[in-house]
Amino acid sequence: MRWALSVGRLSEKIPPLATARAKCLQAMEMYGCDLGIASEGSFGAHPQLPLLPANQEWLICIDKKLGWECWAQTLSLETNFDAAEIAQEEQLRAFARRAGFPEHGLILRASRSDTSDICKGITSWQQLEEGFGRMLHRYGRVFVETDMRALYNPSRMKVIEEVGQKLLQQILTPCPGCSMPGYSLRQVVPGLPxxxxxxxxxxxxYHVYSCQSCGYQHRQQHPQGVAYEEPMYCQKCNP
Structure with a gap:
């Protein structure tokens, strides 16, 4: 049995899970493997807390021989995802400290929309100051952003570890219907009165647990152990 591991980004135009699946299959074909694993991450505003940045990570495992796949995802607020356009070294230093630099890498480029002049993987103050000085002289302003590639971002590494643990637990959970691994929570249905x-x-x-292989599923009613929600969490009683 041979393994393939893929972690890079394949496309910005397809959903994260589809991207992870395509990368995994591509790596498996490239190296002649029958078992592979791939990750995919995305960053932006939290869907329920739009003022806060979030990191969503996906991890997929595929077994060609069994015709089986298992995936897991997690959404975390534990991210330093940020960007700014600046024109002063003091602003640069403030941004860098806020981003957890130099443990977390930074990226410099001409502007938000211009990637023709870009410096990635910056992990030292000397690199940062030299790159900033050069670009500032050339463009008058510089766009700085956190480097979200996992090897330059310990915060993202922790989120990938978290989704890896979730995937492992799913693989270790057999389906009650077909006994294939990967039985897990797949849908959270709101509406607790x-x-x-x-x-x-x-x-x-209720929660919906399902099998990714045979489609077997069951509902867990009142997953929090209560039949009613408190009025303080009601959108009508406490808007």
Whole structure:
């Protein structure tokens, strides 16, 4: 049995899970492997907390011989994802400290939309100051951003470790229907009624567990162990 491991980004135009799957299959074909694993990450505003940045990571494992795949994903606020356009070295230093530099790498480029002049993987103050001085002289302003590639970003490494643990637990959980590994939580359905007014809330009414191989699934009603949500979490009682 041979393994293939793929971690780079394949495309910006397809969903993260599809990207991870395509990368995994591509690496397996390239190296003649029947078992592979690939990751994919995305960064941006949190879907429920849009003022906060978030890191979503996907990890997929594929076995060609069995015709089987298993994937896991996680969404984390533990990220230093950030960017700014600056014109002063003091601003650069403030940004770098906020981003956890030099443990976390930085990227410099001409502007948000211009990647013709770019310096990646900056991990020392000397590199940063020299690159900034050169670009500032050339463009008048410099776009600085956190380097989100995992090898330059310990915060992202921790999130990948977290999703790796989730994937491992799924692989170790057999399906009650077909016994294939990968039985796991796949959907959280909101609607737990408010204890006071009975209005459906955003809290989970039930969880759906399913098999990625045969499609077997079951619902876990009231996964938090309660039949009603407290009024303080109700959008009607406490808007």
């Amino acid at each position: 408010c204890r006071h007014c009975l209005t459906p809330s955003h809290s989970a009414l």
